[in-house]
Amino acid sequence: MTAPAxxxxxxxxxxxxxxxRLADSVASGIAIIGGRSYRVAQVGSFVRIPQGYHDLYGVISEVGANATPETLLDDRQRGESWMxxxxxxxxxxxxxxxxxSQYPGINDEVHLVIEDDLQRIYGIEEEGQVVIGRLAGAESIPVKIDLDRLVTRHSxxxxxxxxxxxxxxxxxxxxICESGGTSHCASARILLLDLHGEYGDALANVAKVFRVNPSGEEAPLHVPFWALDTEALLSFLMGPLSEAAFTGILDKIQSAKLAVAEGVPGVDINALTANTPLPYSLKKLWFELIDPEYRTWANKERTEPAIDVKGDAETLTPPKxxxxGAGSATPLINNQDVLGIRRQLTQMRTRLLDRQYDFMxxxxxxxPxxxxxxxxxxxxxxxxxxxxxxxxxxLDLSGVPSGVLIHMIGGILNIAYESLFWGxxxxxxxxxxxxxxxMEEAHRYLGKDSDNPARTMVQRxxxxxxxxxxxxxxxxxxxxEIDETILSxxxxxxxLRLTNSADQGKVKAALPDSLGGLVDTLPVxxxxxAIIMGEAARLPVRCRINPPPKAARPNSADPEVAVAWTKPRGEQNYDRLAAAWRSQNPRWTPPKGET
Structure with missing residues (x-):
């Protein structure tokens, strides 16, 4: 008698x-075992191949005519089915x-994997296993992932x-945070880069949220410029610089950091560079750079400046x-310490005065x-x-201007990596x-054709x-659109569901288990x-992710157009709309006492 599986x-x-070669008994595609019905010969389903004292397990990747071995093409006419x-x-x-450890032999039996088999695979209680959902084909079986491999092998x-x-x-x-009770939650450390401000409310009770324009319990987001890569910072502040000008500015930054380095723990003055994370004043740097560009001398010995207004570094007021004079007449032009960067310094002053960059x-x-x-x-x-x-x-980066976003993400990742690396x-x-x-919306800053600090840091x-x-x-x-080195x-x-053929091909090429046939199920x-595969999963599996409570879901749902368009039109105040745009804060509210 043939076993039902x-x-x-x-x-x-x-x-x-x-x-x-499928048996005739499974031609209907349905098997009833232990009172449960199973869909058999389905792409993504598991099979078991008994081998004496142990069993081999596999995943069905293809069923039907294309699964027939090429040497047996004539079997199609004989009505045999293959997978x-x-x-x-x-x-x-x-x-x-x-x-x-061994391969099956020809004519070895192949059995359907039933819930008892899945329970043996997924039901094992081990430390570091996190329940994230249920098997799509067996809702009673929890799907677990290995936390160690999820973090250390990337995902x-x-x-x-x-x-x-x-x-x-x-x-x-x-x-991850709630696995194992409070013991896991106490020491977990996760940094989430949120580009659209979706997760602040969703993770409010397990996260500390930093925003450029904070509200409620949120903290202000500050990314100090002096902790960022100096070359990337100067590129943002000034744009292109000649080699001589770049070297001269680096020398001034290094001198400014040397002035405050004495007694700072861990700082070796002999090894200090312009990239050592020490505070210095950008305002003072700007003032020291702009003064020689406009300086003139009242005497031929060039010892007495022909100055009318001294200027002020604190208020970013340039000297006048x-x-x-014409020819050799006084005042004489300055020919000392001039880097020829008037345009770049004008741009730097504009950046420093622009309130949207205050967080940095x-x-x-x-x-300082x-x-x-x-x-x-x-x-x-x-x-x-x-x-x-x-x-x-x-780190809610929704209020960060797009022009500085890539530099900002690169700087944040550099701070995180360098601190954990050296410590x-x-x-x-x-x-x-x-x-x-x-890293949410990673394609925006990890493009394979772009060379930027964010991509460099993620590769590292x-x-x-x-x-x-x-x-x-x-x-x-x-x-x-993501850099191949990073995704690999x-x-x-x-x-999850992917409808674009190029995106499906990218996933197929990156599959660690060579299960290209599973990609065909992505559009449906x-x-x-989700199809979960790789280091953190025991088996490649189709899983229904456990949804969080409705109140704890990200603010990423589609607007309900039919509902919104049928509601009576309420009061319209486009002053608020303009203010929200200007402040780059979707939750802008007028100050107290104003309407």
Whole structure:
């Protein structure tokens, strides 16, 4: 008598790919086992191949005519059905392991995997396993991922707009924080770069939120300019510079940092560079650079400046000198310390006066005075981001101007990486308290054709971060636009619905388990459903992600057009609309006493 879970027999073996001749008993595509109905021979379903004392497990990647071995094409006319299976692991006694120690033989039986088998694989209680959802084909079986491998081997969450990507990320982060009760939550450390301001409310009870324009319990976002890469900062402030001008400015920055370096713990004056994260005054730097550009001399010895107004560094008021005389007549032009950067200094002054850049160029307590002294320094910045009591830090970058966004993300990642890298042996460092960096809308700043500081830092994290306790999670709706080096380093993939063929091809090329056939199911996945594969998953699996409560979901849902258009039109106040735009704050409210 044929076992009810029997599907067929192995017809050919080619490495990890086997072809299975289906038995006539499964022609209907439905099997009833233990009172439960199972859809058999479905792409993405699991099969079991008994091998004596242990079982091999595989995933169906193709069914039907194209699955027929080429040497048996005439079998199609004889009515035989075939399917292609990718071997992925084996059960040795009671423990499931990825990879296989032996291959099946020709005519070995192939069985449908039922819930009892799945329970043996997924039901094992191990430390570091996080429940994130339920098997799409067996809702009673929880899907777990390995937290160690998720963080250290990096991951990517990929899905088209409307596939449930943001909700999936929110659910994953909540599952990590809440796994194991408060013991996990107490020391988890996750940094989320939120480009659209979607996660502040969704993760409010497990995250500390930093925004350019904070409200409620949110903290102001400050990214001090002196902690950023100096070359990238000067490029933003001044634009292109000649080699001589760039070197001269670096010398002045280094001198300014030397002036405040005495007695600072960890600073070696002999090894100090312009990139050493020490505060200095941008206003003073601008004033010292602009003064020689306009200076004239009242005497031929060039010892007496022909100055009318001294100017003021604090208010960014430039000095005014008497115009140079004709020929050799006084006042004489200045020919000392001139770098020829008048245009660049004008742009620098404009940046410093532009209020939308205050979070970086005038960073609150982290802004130095003209002498280089700041109320708060690098330790307070790191503690505010990474040392608070909540497991998640959300940096809401929705208020950051697009022109500086790439530089800002590169700077933030540089601060996070360098601090955990150099402090890796300390209790606060990356090895003793690892960090997961989640990067939303990654295609906006990790393009494969763009060379920018954000891309450079992420490449460094995915290549070297594993050793120092820094993991990356790339979140994107356009994987085809992400740098190939970065995506190839993601050991785990959460692939939600993808309709674009180029994006599907990118996922197919990055599959760690060579299960290209599963990509064909990406366009028909339901919202909130994902194919999970790679290092963090026991088996490649189709999973229904556990949705968070409605009140804890990201602000990324589509507007309800029909409902909105049928409501009576309320009071319209376009002054508020203009104010929100000018302030670059969608939650702008008038100051108290104003309407």
């Amino acid at each position: 029997f599907l067929g027999r192995v017809g050919s073996v080619a490495g990890a790919t086997i072809s299975v 292609t299976v990718q071997l992925v692991g084996e059960m040795v006694e009671t423990s499931f392991e990825r990879g296989i 990517a969450v990929l899905g088209s707009t409307g596939s449930g990507k943001s909700t999936t990320v929110s659910s994953l982060l909540r599952a 000198y008497q115009p140079p 160029l005038h960073p609150g307590n982290w802004e 005075d003209l002498g280089g002294a700041a109320a708060e320094d690098l330790p307070e910045l790191l503690e505010s981001w990474f040392g608070h009591e909540r497991p998640i830090t959300v 890796r042996a300390l209790p606060e460092g990356g090895r003793n308290r690892p960090m997961l960096v989640v 994290i995915v290549k070297e971060g594993r050793k120092f306790g820094i993991g990356a999670m790339i979140v994107s709706q356009r994987p085809s 380093q993601c050991g785990s993939l959460f692939a 996945l339901r919202t909130g459903e």
